[in-house]
Amino acid sequence: AQTVTQSQPEMSVQEAETVTLSCTYDTSESNYYLFWYKQPPSRQMILVIRQEAYKQQNATENRFSVNFQKAAKSFSLKISDSQLGDTAMYFCAFMKTNTGNQFYFGTGTSLTVIP
Amino acid sequence: DAGVIQSPRHEVTEMGQEVTLRCKPISGHNSLFWYRQTMMRGLELLIYFNNNVPIDDSGMPEDRFSAKMPNASFSTLKIQPSEPRDSAVYFCASSTHMTGKETQYFGPGTRLLVL
Numbered sequence: 001a002q003t004v005t006q007s008q009p010e011m012s013v014q015e016a017e018t019v020t021l022s023c024t025y026d027t028s029e030s031n032y033y034l035f036w037y038k039q040p041p042s043r044q045m046i047l048v049i050r051q052e053a054y055k056q057q058n059a060t061e062n063r064f065s066v067n068f069q070k071a072a073k074s075f076s077l078k079i080s081d082s083q084l085g086d087t088a089m090y091f092c093a094f095m096k097t098n099t100g101n102q103f104y105f106g107t108g109t110s111l112t113v114i115p
Numbered sequence: 116d117a118g119v120i121q122s123p124r125h126e127v128t129e130m131g132q133e134v135t136l137r138c139k140p141i142s143g144h145n146s147l148f149w150y151r152q153t154m155m156r157g158l159e160l161l162i163y164f165n166n167n168v169p170i171d172d173s174g175m176p177e178d179r180f181s182a183k184m185p186n187a188s189f190s191t192l193k194i195q196p197s198e199p200r201d202s203a204v205y206f207c208a209s210s211t212h213m214t215g216k217e218t219q220y221f222g223p224g225t226r227l228l229v230l
Contacts, residue, residue, distance in 0.1 A: 033217060043152075043204055045221035052215075091158065093219075101146045101210040101217050102171070105158050 002027050004094050006106035013082045014114050020067075021077045021109045023092030029053075033095045034068065034075045035103070040088040048090070051075065079111075087113045117141075119222035121207050127228045133195040136225045139188055140209030148219060149182055149192050150206040158206075164190065197229045 003026045013019035025034070036048040051059045051068050058066050063080045079086055092106040120139040128134055140147050148163040162172040164184045172182070179198070184190040194201055204226050208219040 035218065037221075043224050043226075045206060045208070045224075047218060047220070050218055095217065095219075097217070101212065101219065102160070102163060103148075103219055107157050 002029075002094050002096065002104040004092050004104050004106040006090075006092055006109050008109045009107070010110045010112075012112040012114055013079075015082055015084060017082055018078060018080045019082055019111065021079075021090050021092075021111065023075045023077070023106055025073050025075065025092075025094045025104075027073070027094065027096070029096050031097050033097070034066075035093040035095070036064070036066070036075075036077045037091045037093060038086075038088045039091065039108075040085075045091075049077065082113045084113050084115060087111060119207055119209050119220055121205075121222035121225050123225060124223060125226045125228075127230065128197055129230050130198055131196045132229075133193065134197045134201075134227060134229075136192040136194075136205050136207075136227070138190045138192070138207030138222060140190070140207070141211075141220055142188070144209035144211045144220075145187070146210045146212065146219075147184060147190050148206075148208040148210075149190070150208065151203045152206065152224075153203045161192070194227075197227075199229045202227055202229050 005024045032053045034051045038046045049061045065078045067076045089108045091108045094104045122137045149161040152158045161174045162182045167184045182192045204224045206224045207222045210219045
């Protein structure tokens with residue numbers, strides 16, 4: 001079975017600072033995908049970033065980047081220059097390949113950006 | 116692209132009534148997922164379809180819940196009879212199996228309140 005663990009239920013960061021959200025996962029698969037989703041107060045689930053396990057290069061999307069450590073099964077999200085609009089719940093998700101794209105979600109980290 | 120469309124966006128009903136939630140996936144996507152989100156249980160996968168066929172319904176809480184996907188552009192989640200504990204946000208998501216594009220895209224959700 002696949003499990004995804006987000007050990008930080010809540011975090012806060014000062015506006016313009018950098019924050020890192022942690023995610024670990026457990027799998028015996030060698031090829032898979034990892035994702036971070038953002039859920040603001042509107043409850044919309046928004047894809048933030050996507051990483052393919054066979055790619056060693058860490059994915060980046062503007063102020064968002066990941067630190068993917070395959071051997072350690074770790075997938076942390078770094079948010080640089082935090083903005084008030086980054087206040088949201090962040091979910092880490094794992095997907096095996098060839099399984100119909102079923103996701104396994106972590107329990108989420110609630111991030112508050114403080115002005 | 117209109118994204119995943121869900122209706123209604125909000126539903127308030129009384130215990131014992133039938134509730135039908137609707138979802139239109141992104142055109143060309145061949146997987147569809149129904150999730151339920153509550154404070155107590157977080158984000159739960161209820162059921163998912165591949166090419167309109169239900170693949171895994173182990174997350175459906177009980178016989179009061181049923182889901183159908185009569186064609187590639189429409190799915191329903193029905194609760195009959197509804198109970199107060201069914202109050203939650205219900206999300207529909209879709210994805211494609213195209214290599215390199217396996218990502219789930221979420222609809223805005225339906226907020227259900229059962230009185």
